[in-house]
Amino acid sequence: MTSQPQNQNSAPLRVVPPTTDTPQEQPAPPVPPTPDPASETPSPKPEQKSTRHRWLWVGTAAVTLGAAGFIPLPNHVSGDATLKTLPGQRQTIHMSRPGRVQLRVNPHDQVRPGDVLLSVESEDLADRLAEVERSLQEENASLEVAQQRRVQSQQRLRTAEDELHQAQRRLDAHLDDMQAIQLGIGIPQTRRFQEERGGVEAEEERDRYEIERLQGEVRELEGRQGAIARELSFWSAQRQHHQQKRNEFQPYIDDRTLQASHPIVRDHEEKVVNAEDRILQLNGEQEQNQARLQQVQSQIQGQQASLNRRGHQANVTREQEQQVGWDFNQKRMDLQEERDRRLAARDTAHNELETATIQVQNHQEAIAARQAQLEDLRKRDAECTKTATISGIVLNQNLDQRDGAFMQAGQEVLQIANLSYLEVTAQIAQADYHLVDLGQVVEFRMRNQPRDITYPSRIETIRPLTDRRESGIEDVFEVTFRIDNPQNLRLPDDKGYVHIRTENRNFYQQMRHEFGKLIDLGYYFPWLADEDS
Numbered sequence: 279m280t281s282q283p284q285n286q287n288s289a290p291l292r293v294v295p296p297t298t299d300t301p302q303e304q305p306a307p308p309v310p311p312t313p314d315p316a317s318e319t320p321s322p323k324p325e326q327k328s329t330r331h332r333w334l335w336v337g338t339a340a341v342t343l344g345a346a347g348f349i350p351l352p353n354h355v356s357g358d359a360t361l362k363t364l365p366g367q368r369q370t371i372h373m374s375r376p377g378r379v380q381l382r383v384n385p386h387d388q389v390r391p392g393d394v395l396l397s398v399e400s401e402d403l404a405d406r407l408a409e410v411e412r413s414l415q416e417e418n419a420s421l422e423v424a425q426q427r428r429v430q431s432q433q434r435l436r437t438a439e440d441e442l443h444q445a446q447r448r449l450d451a452h453l454d455d456m457q458a459i460q461l462g463i464g465i466p467q468t469r470r471f472q473e474e475r476g477g478v479e480a481e482e483e484r485d486r487y488e489i490e491r492l493q494g495e496v497r498e499l500e501g502r503q504g505a506i507a508r509e510l511s512f513w514s515a516q517r518q519h520h521q522q523k524r525n526e527f528q529p530y531i532d533d534r535t536l537q538a539s540h541p542i543v544r545d546h547e548e549k550v551v552n553a554e555d556r557i558l559q560l561n562g563e564q565e566q567n568q569a570r571l572q573q574v575q576s577q578i579q580g581q582q583a584s585l586n587r588r589g590h591q592a593n594v595t596r597e598q599e600q601q602v603g604w605d606f607n608q609k610r611m612d613l614q615e616e617r618d619r620r621l622a623a624r625d626t627a628h629n630e631l632e633t634a635t636i637q638v639q640n641h642q643e644a645i646a647a648r649q650a651q652l653e654d655l656r657k658r659d660a661e662c663t664k665t666a667t668i669s670g671i672v673l674n675q676n677l678d679q680r681d682g683a684f685m686q687a688g689q690e691v692l693q694i695a696n697l698s699y700l701e702v703t704a705q706i707a708q709a710d711y712h713l714v715d716l717g718q719v720v721e722f723r724m725r726n727q728p729r730d731i732t733y734p735s736r737i738e739t740i741r742p743l744t745d746r747r748e749s750g751i752e753d754v755f756e757v758t759f760r761i762d763n764p765q766n767l768r769l770p771d772d773k774g775y776v777h778i779r780t781e782n783r784n785f786y787q788q789m790r791h792e793f794g795k796l797i798d799l800g801y802y803f804p805w806l807a808d809e810d811s
């Protein structure tokens with residue numbers, strides 16, 4: 279049994295159009311062949327159409343993607359960042375001296391300036407403080423006693439001065455009585471001597487008045503002589519000065535550089551002449567005054583001789599009255615002796631007052647010294663009480679281990695920081711340096727944190743060309759800015775990253791820039807470096 283071969287290579291039937299040379303004949307209707315599924319092949323027209331459509335879509339997509347690559351897109355520069363406190367917004371408390379710590383705050387407590395953070399108990403300081411306070415109390419008590427003594431001495435001094443004044447008044451009154459007896463006022467036995475001495479004393483009084491008048495004239499003449507001498511000295515100096523100035527111009531006048539009639543030369547010559555005229559006037563007045571002075575002094579000598587004669591006459595009458603006044607002299611001596619005793623008592627009271635005053639001053643100086651010591655100790659004791667100088671929160675953990683513990687000087691106890699604002703220091707690759715500028719928008723983010731929690735700000739400072747020479751780390755530069763931290767969610771030394779919003783760049787620029795970080799394209803393709811710049 280033979281199988282009929284299938285014509286798999288037979289071409290499909292085609293319709294041939296009629297030609298002009300062949301007459302058209304009506305063909306007989308074809309007999310449809312029996313379809314054979316194994317011998318049927320698909321038609322090539324739908325396959326070719328779908329292929330063309332597919333390539334058309336591919337080309338369209340490629341052109342669209344290529345055009346989309348030139349559309350400017352938002353661009354960001356990123357880098358690692360670290361948080362730290364702002365300058366002056368962190369306070370570290372160290373032990374100023376050894377002692378036992380008594381904490382007044384707990385971890386994460388909110389504090390304000392002036393709040394007490396801790397106190398340090400020092401037994402030596404407390405003992406010294408108590409000793410100085412006790413010594414100060416003793417000095418105050420001694421000062422009070424010394425002040426009482428001074429008050430008593432002042433009272434005794436006032437009493438002694440009053441008694442001295444009374445004794446002096448009694449003595450003065452008795453001396454007045456003795457003088458009245460000597461003058462014969464109201465005493466008959468001395469009246470004759472008073473009359474004689476009264477006439478003599480009247481003459482003496484006139485002589486004294488005349489002497490005083492003449493002495494006053496002498497003083498006026500001597501004062502005038504002194505004034506004339508000073509004026510002569512002044513005009514002599516003026517004459518010498520202007521003469522010297524005139525002589526300085528003489529060489530210029532001799533060589534005819536300067537005329538003798540020049541105003542400056544004439545001025546000096548006139549001043550020399552004026553000075554000489556004034557000197558002549560003063561010399562004449564001085565001679566007249568000297569003559570008058572000698573005349574007045576001669577008159578004074580005459581009046582003095584007359585006064586001496588009348589004094590001798592008065593002494594004669596006075597000797598006659600001395601016997602009458604002997605009893606008064608004896609009483610005067612008694613009063614003087616009493617006055618001297620009161621004076622000695624006054625001096626003793628004065629010395630006691632000086633001694634008491636010195637004791638008060640010594641105690642006051644001692645009190646001042648104790649107060650200075652006490653102030654110093656209290657200042658040192660105040661240093662043992664540490665207070666906050668800023669607003670912030672307590673950063674330390676496990677403070678209960680330090681509460682009540684003995685710590686050495688210089689050891690750190692705790693730290694507080696103001697976390698309302700924090701400073702961010704970000705490290706950006708040097709390849710992105712030309713994309714970053716002051717005032718650009720920047721965001722700080724924390725890893726593994728919801729993306730809706732961001733900390734926006736603007737760049738405040740740029741520190742370029744920071745050389746990070748650590749192994750495996752590229753050169754970077756630093757940017758800093760501050761962020762708000764109202765809920766104190768972030769702490770100093772937290773790590774994160776930043777996004778810096780730069781100018782828009784298309785997809786190809788971004789890809790070339792990122793690829794340039796891996797390979798320096800500008801080294802191999804200089805025109806690319808020119809485009810980036």
